[in-house]
Amino acid sequence: MTILSGERPGEGNMKEERYEIRFGGSGGQGIILAAIIMAEAAGLYEGYHVCQTQSYGPEARGGKSRAELVISNMEIDYPKVIRMDLFLAMNQAALDAYFFDFKPDGVLLADATFVEQVPTSRSLLLPFTRIARAQLGNEIVANIVALGAVGVLCRKVSMQSLEKAVAGKVPAKFRELNMAALRAGAEAAAGVDLSFLPRSIISEEEEKEV
Amino acid sequence: MTILSGERPGEGNMKEERYEIRFGGSGGQGIILAAIIMAEAAGLYEGYHVCQTQSYGPEARGGKSRAELVISNMEIDYPKVIRMDLFLAMNQAALDAYFFDFKPDGVLLADATFVEQVPTSRSLLLPFTRIARAQLGNEIVANIVALGAVGVLCRKVSMQSLEKAVAGKVPAKFRELNMAALRAGAEAAAGVDLSFLPRSIISEEEEKEV
Numbered sequence: 001m002t003i004l005s006g007e008r009p010g011e012g013n014m015k016e017e018r019y020e021i022r023f024g025g026s027g028g029q030g031i032i033l034a035a036i037i038m039a040e041a042a043g044l045y046e047g048y049h050v051c052q053t054q055s056y057g058p059e060a061r062g063g064k065s066r067a068e069l070v071i072s073n074m075e076i077d078y079p080k081v082i083r084m085d086l087f088l089a090m091n092q093a094a095l096d097a098y099f100f101d102f103k104p105d106g107v108l109l110a111d112a113t114f115v116e117q118v119p120t121s122r123s124l125l126l127p128f129t130r131i132a133r134a135q136l137g138n139e140i141v142a143n144i145v146a147l148g149a150v151g152v153l154c155r156k157v158s159m160q161s162l163e164k165a166v167a168g169k170v171p172a173k174f175r176e177l178n179m180a181a182l183r184a185g186a187e188a189a190a191g192v193d194l195s196f197l198p199r200s201i202i203s204e205e206e207e208k209e210v
Numbered sequence: 211m212t213i214l215s216g217e218r219p220g221e222g223n224m225k226e227e228r229y230e231i232r233f234g235g236s237g238g239q240g241i242i243l244a245a246i247i248m249a250e251a252a253g254l255y256e257g258y259h260v261c262q263t264q265s266y267g268p269e270a271r272g273g274k275s276r277a278e279l280v281i282s283n284m285e286i287d288y289p290k291v292i293r294m295d296l297f298l299a300m301n302q303a304a305l306d307a308y309f310f311d312f313k314p315d316g317v318l319l320a321d322a323t324f325v326e327q328v329p330t331s332r333s334l335l336l337p338f339t340r341i342a343r344a345q346l347g348n349e350i351v352a353n354i355v356a357l358g359a360v361g362v363l364c365r366k367v368s369m370q371s372l373e374k375a376v377a378g379k380v381p382a383k384f385r386e387l388n389m390a391a392l393r394a395g396a397e398a399a400a401g402v403d404l405s406f407l408p409r410s411i412i413s414e415e416e417e418k419e420v
Contacts (some may be wrong), residue, residue: 186264
């Protein structure tokens, strides 16, 4: 088991540090559950302020679903994503639809099982669904495999906090399966050094607005 | 089965109509799931713009949980509750903690099983957990019983939309139990005429701000 050292909220004179994650996938891929578990890990067990949202409307037709999570060391004024630090895309349609508001040093984490084209060089493709199928015998936990990778990459939550949050959200008889999925995802992401990713090429003007 | 006639989003020159619901309960009472199902019923099946949020932070310690839902005929700028039209409180602690931002003509819907004191005369107490236990043999669906009542009272979603949303969120083997819970809650609320509730007494100044 990997223990991650999260940056916890400090005391005293604090500067606001927002960390923003968007989760995109199709209806059945468990994106909202993944976002909720991540929110509970960061909010209940790491002591961050957290706001987790999902929107439905005309754009939700056709099976795409999106959830968002803002993690902050201070109370959150605006609860939706302003600039993504991390975008988890579980398939190509969701990636294409929700790839906006991306930070120059953001990271796109995509399920290589269903994503072929990535719009940024700051991408990390890991085969979440294939891992779920091959290592765990059940595609249904692909979202939890992805969550393990999100947990490692965002560096805001320990694996212990994620495990507690997962345990609180899945039925007891599926607990072991989900724990194994979480660990498989964390292991897939553990060896990745994001500092090797090139910085996104964006116009100077756009960058100044950031 | 009750079919409700929802007010659907119109065409042409629209005035923004926000309808805001807060759900409060303890950790295990399934408040977030109820909010998500209601969001899907209104957003996916009734064509409203919907934004559903939950926040975690220092106030979430101690087992209280809160979820919010904004339903609008137009795109939603601010995704959290500004003034509650409807507040579902599943127990006394959540009611006490989250009773604020209440509209003068809002409605407090509380689980009479666990709530004894209500801070407004615009209250409707229905024993959701007792109904779940007595009629359905399982307290775990108290949240879905409550959701049935929320669906009837808010008049934004048809029972058919709620049933579709429930079916999409619960495992197949518990579908019938949840459908029965939804109907039991809808029936408990069906006979209630909210127009008999007195208007909340609030100061003139506060009312002007609304």
